[in-house]
Structure formats: C-alpha cells, structure tokens
Ligand SMILES: Nc1ncnc2c1ncn2[C@@H]1O[C@H](COP(=O)(O)OP(=O)(O)OP(=O)(O)O)[C@@H](O)[C@H]1O
C-alpha cells in the first residue's frame with residue numbers, strides 16, 4: 001500500500017505536464033459543478049421562500065373536487081373548485097402540531113369593468129380574511145402607494161403589475177383613494193399620457209366564474225402594493241376582502257346569510273339522505289319563507305363561511321413539507337372531509353415547472369461539462385497508459401499482477417482528483433460565497449426565476465458538498481475505467497518488444 | 500536435476516495473414532545451477548525462447564516444464580505468480596522503474612510478494628546492492644546511473660526474490676565491451692556463490708570464455724551445443 005502510494009505520487013511528479021492537464025480539468029470541472037450546485041440550491045431555496053412566504057405557504061388545502069394540483073394559475077377561465085366544510089378543516093388544522101398558521105382564501109378570476117367607454121380588463125382575485133392572511137404572510141407586501149394594511153370592510157389592494165396591465169388594456173390608471181397620482185410609479189406609456197390620464201381610485205369587479213349569479217362590486221383601492229420578488233406572478237392577484245370577493249363571484253355574502261342559516265340547517269339535517277333527493281321530486285320544504293327557492297341549487301350552498309376556495313397553510317418549519325402534506329391529506333381523508341392537501345411546489349404549477357426547466361437546463365450544462373471533462377481526462381490517461389506500456393510491461397514481467405497495475409492507475413487519478421478536484425470544490429465554494437455576498441439583484445423576470453428571488457443567493461448545503469464530491473468521483477471513475485483496463489491489458493511482452 | 504525441460508517447442512507469430520515461425524521444434528534440458536548461454540544470429544529465436552521459458556510469452560505447441568511443472572497450460576494469474584516468486588529477469592534495456600531509487604527498485608518484487616515485511620525486504624535489497632557493488636549509489640534513481648550500473652541494479656533485483664532461475668536477454672547489448680564483460684563476470688560470480696541458474700542470450704563471440712554451456716539456435720531450431 002505504501003509502495004503503491006509512493007509510486008503513484010512519484011509518477012505524478014515525473015509526468016508533471018500530464019498530471020497538471022488532468023489536474024486542471026478536474027479542478028475546473030469540480031469548481032463549476034460546485035458553483036452549479038450552489039446556484040441550483042439557491043434557486044430552490046429562494047423559490048421556496050418566495051412561494052412559501054409570499055403566496056402559497058407550505059401546504060395548500062383544496063377541495064377534493066379540485067382536479068389539478070396546480071391551484072396557482074389554472075387553465076384560463078377554469079376556476080378552482082369550492083372548498084366545503086372549511087370550518088371543520090380549520091379545526092383540524094388548529095389541532096395539528098406542525099401547523100403554524102393558516103389562511104382560508106377565495107381565488108378566482110374577475111372582470112375589471114371599464115367605467116369609461118372602452119374595453120374591460122380582468123384580474124385574478126384573492127379574497128382574504130385580512131387577520132388570518134397577515135398571520136400566514138407577515139410583512140410580505142410592500143406598499144408602493146397608499147396603505148399596506150387595509151381598513152374597513154370592503155377594499156382592494158392592487159399590485160402594481162395588475163395596475164400596469166389594466167392600464168394597457170383599459171387605459172385607466174388606478175390609484176389608492178383619494179386619487180392622487182404618484183409620478184414616479186407611472187409606466188412609460190402612462191407618463192406620455194400624463195396630462196389626459198384617466199385616473200380612478202375605485203375598481204368595479206365582476207365574477208368571471210360563469211355563474212349566473214355573479215354580480216359587480218365597487219371597491220375602494222386602499223393601496224398599490226408589490227412583492228419583494230416574482231411580481232410578474234404574484235402581481236396578477238388583486239387582494240380583496242372576502243365578503244366583496246364572495247359577492248363578485250355570486251356566492252351569497254355573510255350579510256345575506258341570516259335568511260339562509262335555517263335553510264342550511266334543514267339541509268344539513270337531511271344527513272345521509274341520498275343527495276339526488278335534493279334535486280329530485282322529494283325536494284324538502286324548507287323553513288324560512290325568505291328563501292328564494294329557485295336558488296336552492298349548488299350556488300345557494302356556497303353561502304356563509306363555507307365559501308372559500310383554498311386554505312393556505314404555513315408550517316413551523318419548511319423542512320418536510322412533503323411529508324406534512326401527505327400526512328394532512330390522510331388526516332383530511334380520515335376525518336371524511338372533502339378536501340386534499342397539496343405541497344407548495346405542486347400547487348405552484350407553472351412556477352414549479354419553470355423552476356424544473358431552469359434546473360433541467362443547468363443540469364444538462366453540468367452533465368455536459370461532466371462528459372467533456374471525463375472524455376479529456378480519459379484521453380490523457382489513455383495516452384499515459386500507451387506511453388508507459390514498456391514500464392508497465394516490465395512491472396508485469398517481474399511479477400506485478402493486473403490488479404496492481406489497475407490500482408496504480410486508479411491511485412494516480414485518485415490522488416489528482418483529491419488534490420485538484422478537492423481544491424476545485426473549495427474554489428467553487430469560495431465562488432459561491434463571493435457571488436452570494438455580491439447580492440446581485442435583478443428586475444428581469446426570467447432571471448428572478450433563476451435566482452429564486454430578486455437577488456442571486458447561491459448557497460451550498462451539506463447535501464451539495466456531498467453531491468460535488470460524488471460528481472468529482474463520478475467523473476474520475478468514468479474517465480478511469482477505460483484507460484485502467486487498457487493498462488491492465490498490457491502484457492509483459494510489451495516490455496520486451498520495445499527493444 | 501533439470502530445472503527446465505523443453506520438448507518440441509513451436510512458436511508461430513501471426514503477422515496479419517502470414518505466419519512467422521519463430522521456433523520450429525526446440526528441445527532442450529537445462530540443469531539446476533547451470534550458467535547457460537543461447538547464441539545465434541539475429542532473428543533466430545533467442546528472445547522468443549527466453550520469453551516462453553520465463554512465462555512471458557505463450558507457446559504454440561510443445562511442452563515446457565519448469566521445476567517439473569508444465570507451464571504452457573497455466574493461467575495468466577498463475578504465470579504471474581511464477582514470475583514473481585521463481586524467476587528473475589534482466590532485460591536489455593528499460594529494466595528499472597524510473598521513479599524508484601536503486602534500493603527501492605531492488606526491493607520492489609519483494610514488496611509485491613505478500614508476507615515479506617518492509618524491514619526484511621530492505622535488508623535483503625541492501626545486501627544485494629552491496630553484492631553488485633552499488634552501495635555508494637543506493638539513493639540514486641535509474642536516470643542518474645550509467646548503463647552498467649543499471650544492469651547491476653537489474654541483476655540485484657532479479658536475485659532479490661531468491662528465484663530458481665534468472666533469465667537475461669542480451670543483458671550486455673547496450674554496454675561497451677569492458678562493462679559488458681564486468682556484467683557477465685558478476686553474473687558468473689553470483690551463479691557460483693548462490694547457485695542460481697542463469698540463462699542468457701548474447702551476440703558476443705567471446706561468450707565461450709564465460710559460459711559453462713552454450714546452446715546455438717538458427718532459424719528457430721537447435722543448431723548445436725558446446
Ligand atoms: N511479436 C512478434 N510478431 C511477429 N513476429 C515476431 C514477433 N517476435 C518475434 N518475431 C519473429 O520471430 C523470429 C524470432 O525472433 P526473436 O526476437 O526471437 O529473434 P532473436 O534471436 O531474439 O533476434 P535478435 O538477435 O535480433 O534479438 C523473427 O523472425 C522475428 O521476426
């Protein structure tokens with residue numbers, strides 16, 4: 001063993017040029033791979049933080065009728081299924097030790113009606129109960145104009161992105177009450193039309209869900225807001241109070257609930273009665289004459305506190321969100337609740353997809369690097385085996401086994417990998433630290449996606465260190481296999497034929 | 500007692516489509532403790548014969564017995580073991596491992612053997628380095644030695660494992676005549692004092708003055724013995 005090691009070391013010194021070539025390739029290969037790992041990790045962490053702390057939380061509870069996991073941005077026009085028995089789900093969540101906070105929300109599309117003559121626009125609506133919403137997403141929204149904390153019972157917080165889009169489509173510039181324009185926040189086109197800008201401090205929203213009961217609601221804009229990153233995604237959602245949301249979507253609002261409560265109770269009392277009976281001939285006579293019988297359809301059942309679409313759940317720790325989601329899912333099923341739990345990255349749908357795409361591209365790049373590095377190293381080693389065939393043949397002649405030759409070759413490469421590759425990993429780690437401290441930030445949406453946020457924060461986890469070592473070992477082994485076999489096949493005869 | 504018994508040894512080399520006969524039926528007995536020289540013109544088959552005896556090359560047909568054991572049917576692994584433990588080699592050139600110094604080169608085959616301690620190997624190597632007169636140069640690398648000195652190291656290494664047989668293919672071909680003479684004398688002395696069997700090939704017409712026995716080959720056949 002000592003013999004092998006000293007042989008390896010001295011051989012490397014003897015063939016310094018070649019050792020240096022292999023070493024430098026391993027160095028840069030390891031460095032780039034390490035940086036790549038850091039970028040990927042940073043992106044993942046950043047995205048997780050932005051999605052988790054910005055919009056979706058760790059786990060999303062949706063109706064079990066909600067087919068797609070992607071609850072963030074479904075197919076146009078296709079709303080999210082209504083979540084029933086939100087109260088019972090809430091108590092289940094309250095009793096869960098992993099759950100830190102949760103916020104039920106309504107989420108669907110709405111038309112933004114144009115009070116001037118002109119085209120309407122549309123927006124995604126996020127109907128929230130402000131108290132629970134801010135508990136799950138504290139300090140995430142930044143106020144660009146107006147208030148960050150809405151006051152009163154009906155309001156809308158409009159993200160700048162949604163405002164810009166509405167302006168593009170409708171030519172109306174929305175501002176918070178009382179209607180003051182902040183010049184610095186105007187878009188280029190808005191600046192050009194500054195003198196005849198049509199300014200509004202109220203929005204008229206109308207549900208877009210295709211229900212015949214949708215109605216328009218007029219809401220005062222209390223603030224124009226933005227998120228720290230990924231505004232192109234979160235910025236589509238106008239945040240409105242839940243009552244206004246329900247009215248816009250045609251769900252009867254709580255204020256109209258009184259009349260329905262008794263009716264609902266009666267319906268509940270039916271218990272296990274076949275659901276078909278509801279719509280069949282045996283329609284029960286419901287107490288409460290105020291009830292508009294014609295509306296005892298699925299719509300009417302959406303009333304009251306049950307009218308939510310999602311519950312956004314924040315866990316104590318971001319780790320293990322996957323397991324938490326599946327555990328919550330089982331709990332929901334076990335409790336017989338018509339809901340399911342979706343982990344954040346699945347719920348984020350297209351963003352998750354984009355992340356996967358960027359990740360895939362980076363991965364392909366790293367894999368390509370891996371292959372190129374392995375091929376160059378393989379070539380160099382193969383040349384070394386050929387050049388040294390007389391020496392190797394002589395060693396074989398005086399009794400060295402094939403395995404000894406293999407070990408000699410493997411040892412030399414391993415030494416290079418440890419020295420140069422190790423240095424490469426350290427250099428990569430240093431580069432990651434430097435990149436991190438540079439705090440590169442971007443407004444570019446694609447880059448924000450790649451950064452996982454507005455600043456580039458690559459980071460190396462313990463797993464990444466392990467991965468870098470594995471990648472280095474993988475490259476070395478891949479590069480080694482062929483030349484090692486080649487060297488082991490050198491016969492003692494080759495020592496003599498040189499003469 | 501015969502250390503090597505060769506019977507009807509045939510070796511053909513395949514060169515593309517043509518068959519090159521290198522040995523065409525050689526029979527030869529070599530006694531233990533012999534100091535035997537194989538002579539013959541270039542291309543007569545000397546190297547081929549030594550390689551097959553030394554289990555470096557394989558016979559096409561015929562029989563080679565080494566210490567009573569048939570070697571032509573041995574596996575690569577078994578032949579490697581045989582070379583390591585029972586045969587020593589001295590080549591014409593490229594004998595030594597360039598990155599090891601004199602004493603390390605000599606102890607190298609001992610360290611390849613299992614069950615030899617570093618201490619034992621080093622002692623044995625030092626003893627042999629002294630025996631070949633290189634005790635002043637134990638730390639030198641092959642590149643820092645003259646051709647004759649290198650062949651001395653090769654001889655010391657060939658003897659390190661106390662082999663039954665030492666094979667040397669033209670060990671003096673790269674040396675001037677005076678140095679060559681010294682090398683052959685050294686081999687001869689070691690043959691005397693240690694009783695190791697030596698077989699070497701040479702072009703040197705003066706060989707008769709050193710060798711106890713000379714075997715002549717020509718065109719892959721035995722052509723006489725003196
Ligand atoms: N690997 C080989 N492939 C093909 N032919 C070979 C090979 N090795 C030797 N030969 C042929 O076999 C014959 C015997 O060669 P060998 O090397 O044994 O002769 P030699 O007596 O050692 O010659 P020299 O005195 O020049 O060293 C020659 O004709 C040679 O060309």
Ligand SMILES: [Mg+2]
Pocket residue numbers: 545546547668
């Ligand atoms: Mg020859």
